[in-house]
Amino acid sequence: SGLKKYFEIKGGVFGKKVGEVKAVDGISFSVMEGEILGIVGESGCGKSTAGKSILRLIEPSAGEVKFENKDITNLSAEEMRKLRRNMQIIFQDPYASLNPRHTVEKIIGEPLQIHGMSSAKERKERVKELLEVVGLSAYHASRYPHQFSGGQRQRIGIARALANNPKLIICDEPVSALDVSVQSQILNLMEELRDEFNLTYVFIAHDLSVVKHISDRVGVMYLGRMVELTDKDKLYDDPKHPYTQALLSAVPLPDPDIAKDRIILKGDVPSPSNPPAGCAFHTRCPHAMDICSKVRPEFEEIEDNHFVACHLYGEVQ
Numbered sequence: 526s527g528l529k530k531y532f533e534i535k536g537g538v539f540g541k542k543v544g545e546v547k548a549v550d551g552i553s554f555s556v557m558e559g560e561i562l563g564i565v566g567e568s569g570c571g572k573s574t575a576g577k578s579i580l581r582l583i584e585p586s587a588g589e590v591k592f593e594n595k596d597i598t599n600l601s602a603e604e605m606r607k608l609r610r611n612m613q614i615i616f617q618d619p620y621a622s623l624n625p626r627h628t629v630e631k632i633i634g635e636p637l638q639i640h641g642m643s644s645a646k647e648r649k650e651r652v653k654e655l656l657e658v659v660g661l662s663a664y665h666a667s668r669y670p671h672q673f674s675g676g677q678r679q680r681i682g683i684a685r686a687l688a689n690n691p692k693l694i695i696c697d698e699p700v701s702a703l704d705v706s707v708q709s710q711i712l713n714l715m716e717e718l719r720d721e722f723n724l725t726y727v728f729i730a731h732d733l734s735v736v737k738h739i740s741d742r743v744g745v746m747y748l749g750r751m752v753e754l755t756d757k758d759k760l761y762d763d764p765k766h767p768y769t770q771a772l773l774s775a776v777p778l779p780d781p782d783i784a785k786d787r788i789i790l791k792g793d794v795p796s797p798s799n800p801p802a803g804c805a806f807h808t809r810c811p812h813a814m815d816i817c818s819k820v821r822p823e824f825e826e827i828e829d830n831h832f833v834a835c836h837l838y839g840e841v842q
């Protein structure tokens with residue numbers, strides 16, 4: 526809750542602070558056990574930073590993170606290390622996140638070793654099991670990352686994340702770098718794994734079509750803020766925030782005979798080092814009113830389980 530991550534910009538010969546990038550600017554949400562929460566937004570909206578801040582791979586500047594009702598914001602590095610077996614991350618680029626000089630056995634076995642499985646024989650067995658769980662085979666264990674396709678590499682990344690039976694996995698655009706046909710295979714696999722192991726995902730994507738199938742709820746981010754969050758069906762059928770409406774109007778429909786008016790937004794996303802005052806979306810919003818450039822809209826529950834940050838709804842209006 527109230528999660529913020531500001532990065533300092535340093536400049537000049539003395540490297541003094543000359544500004545800051547408000548990568549995540551005060552977001553609040555919860556994820557239920559066993560749920561898949563999609564988080565969507567354009568690149569630079571802060572979604573990856575938010576994901577990493579939840580695991581404290583990046584230290585939040587403000588706000589609070591709770592895991593199983595325990596405040597983990599101020600846990601020591603050692604306590605955090607222990608807890609991380611329950612909280613894992615899968616990255617966008619499986620190739621960059623797998624050490625090219627290590628065999629698959631070593632890559633997947635490493636988290637097991639870190640969390641106390643000291644017997645090499647046990648680790649070997651567990652690696653074999655994990656490879657089969659993600660649709661690879663025991664004989665892949667002795668190979669190196671470059672010997673696999675992109676989709677297979679992401680399967681290795683998933684096996685590594687699953688090694689210690691985590692509860693929560695932050696999935697940071699796990700299919701964005703893959704071909705469309707491979708994307709659906711990996712998404713299906715991830716859904717099966719969620720059911721089999723009762724996993725909870727925060728599933729980050731830059732595209733509303735990717736998270737449509739897999740998510741239970743979806744949150745939309747713009748310039749470091751959450752602008753809308755609700756059940757998947759509600760969000761896709763009846764989006765309330767003008768930014769969500771614009772994003773959805775750009776998602777191609779399977780039936781080309783159904784006409785859809787695409788909402789074209791003016792201008793580019795402003796810089797997060799100098800976000801617009803009031804509603805950060807007001808410079809591009811087709812519905813902007815006077816108040817929008819002055820007062821930041823609260824993230825409010827405008828109907829049951831439907832949160833929106835926009836002056837068109839809620840108190841002020």
Ligand code: SF4
Pocket residue numbers: 766767768804805806807808810811812813814817822834835836837
């Ligand atoms: Fe548009 Fe105003 Fe709503 Fe922001 S608060 S999305 S500018 S109508």
Ligand code: MG
Pocket residue numbers: 572573574698
């Ligand atoms: Mg990212």
